[in-house]
Amino acid sequence: MSNTFGKDFKIMCFGESHGRCVGAVIDGCPAGLGLTEKDIQEEMDKRKPGQSKIASQRKEEDRVEILSGVFNGFTTGAPICLLVFNKDVKSESYEKIKQGLIRPGHADFTAFMKYGGFNDGRGGGRFSGRITASFVMAGAIAKKLLARLKIDVLAHTVEIGGIKAKKITLDEIKKNVYRVYKNEVRCADLKMAEKMLAQIEKAKKEGDSVGGIIEGIVLNLPVGVGEPIFGTLDGEISKALFAIPGVKGVEFGAGFPSTKLKGSQNNDLFLIKDKKIITKTNHSGGILGGISNGMPLVVRVAIKPTASIAKSQMTVNIKNLKQEKLEIEGRHDPCIVPRAVPVVEAMLAITICDFALSAQLIPRILK
Numbered sequence: 001m002s003n004t005f006g007k008d009f010k011i012m013c014f015g016e017s018h019g020r021c022v023g024a025v026i027d028g029c030p031a032g033l034g035l036t037e038k039d040i041q042e043e044m045d046k047r048k049p050g051q052s053k054i055a056s057q058r059k060e061e062d063r064v065e066i067l068s069g070v071f072n073g074f075t076t077g078a079p080i081c082l083l084v085f086n087k088d089v090k091s092e093s094y095e096k097i098k099q100g101l102i103r104p105g106h107a108d109f110t111a112f113m114k115y116g117g118f119n120d121g122r123g124g125g126r127f128s129g130r131i132t133a134s135f136v137m138a139g140a141i142a143k144k145l146l147a148r149l150k151i152d153v154l155a156h157t158v159e160i161g162g163i164k165a166k167k168i169t170l171d172e173i174k175k176n177v178y179r180v181y182k183n184e185v186r187c188a189d190l191k192m193a194e195k196m197l198a199q200i201e202k203a204k205k206e207g208d209s210v211g212g213i214i215e216g217i218v219l220n221l222p223v224g225v226g227e228p229i230f231g232t233l234d235g236e237i238s239k240a241l242f243a244i245p246g247v248k249g250v251e252f253g254a255g256f257p258s259t260k261l262k263g264s265q266n267n268d269l270f271l272i273k274d275k276k277i278i279t280k281t282n283h284s285g286g287i288l289g290g291i292s293n294g295m296p297l298v299v300r301v302a303i304k305p306t307a308s309i310a311k312s313q314m315t316v317n318i319k320n321l322k323q324e325k326l327e328i329e330g331r332h333d334p335c336i337v338p339r340a341v342p343v344v345e346a347m348l349a350i351t352i353c354d355f356a357l358s359a360q361l362i363p364r365i366l367k
């Protein structure tokens with residue numbers, strides 16, 4: 001298994017869905033950053049389940065505890081261990097999976113084969129969306145460090161179940177982003193948010209699920225972040241985003257549709273504004289040659305429909321190799337997208353923070 005990410009802002013994530021806890025150890029955070037449990041809790045509260053009728057009804061308080069690396073309210077430079085205890089665990093819903101029924105679309109089959117059946121399959125174990133709580137904890141610290149450079153990381157839902165949010169300007173997104181967490185689907189277009197919500201409710205009623213797309217944006221990133229050739233900014237961000245369970249695609253700027261444009265349409269023309277070189281459009285999504293170009297970094301993340309659905313499906317019992325029907329019980333998200341929005345923000349912040357520390361944009365001692 002590989003549970004560590006980053007070179008200079010290193011995170012090691014641990015825990016399982018129905019184990020004692022989930023958490024993260026962050027190694028490499030500079031000394032002198034003011035940090036309280038409240039700072040991390042604010043980010044965690046955006047992700048926790050049981051907050052709406054379209055999210056998993058698992059009721060987790062997700063109260064963050066800082067176990068090390070902070071003294072008198074400031075980071076010490078030592079590893080920071082953060083965790084939340086799992087409280088609302090109902091492993092009995094996973095009885096059929098324990099008996100050997102592998103969920104179509106989930107990691108039960110591959111995990112069983114890779115770890116010889118020793119994997120903790122309760123609630124998806126290490127392959128559960130629950131592990132993303134540790135990403136958000138580490139991301140909260142990364143965001144605080146990036147705020148010192150005035151780098152802002154945000155994310156919002158742009159599509160659910162085929163319902164698209166209207167294209168809005170960056171200024172509108174920035175203005176609306178604080179409302180994003182006030183609607184259940186985390187979409188900055190409040191009108192389409194209602195339609196997305198209805199789409200999720202419909203799928204839920206049918207015992208089914210839907211997927212969607214999240215857009216992540218990084219603002220005020222200076223020119224020059226990224227280490228070509230094998231440590232490109234887009235490459236490292238993609239790796240971080242693909243650690244989120246359920247992610248099936250990542251595209252930057254104009255992305256896949258840019259293949260249908262001509263060079264003359266796709267090229268972002270250079271201009272001078274306020275003595276700075278900017279581009280007229282941002283089809284590159286703020287990255288050229290694997291290096292940030294100073295424009296907003298724009299990335300879209302495709303999330304598949306939740307695998308665990310109530311509808312009856314045929315599968316195989318891995319213990320007796322017989323075909324059987326499976327109806328999944330348990331408390332599942334009929335759409336992962338809204339709860340993955342803060343997770344996308346966290347993974348973006350962690351990756352950029354790692355680059356910023358490597359490039360010594362952030363000092364080792366903060367004053």
Ligand SMILES: Cc1cc2nc3c(=O)[nH]c(=O)nc-3n(C[C@H](O)[C@H](O)[C@H](O)COP(=O)(O)O)c2cc1C
Pocket residue numbers: 056105106107124127128129130132244245246247304306307308309331332333336339340343
């Ligand atoms: C926040 C979050 C919540 C999730 N909740 C569920 C869930 O309730 N049920 C489910 O089957 N999958 C859920 N997932 C996705 C699975 O963990 C994921 O599909 C599974 O591990 C297989 O990995 P893959 O889809 O990347 O191949 C969730 C993912 C995230 C990020």
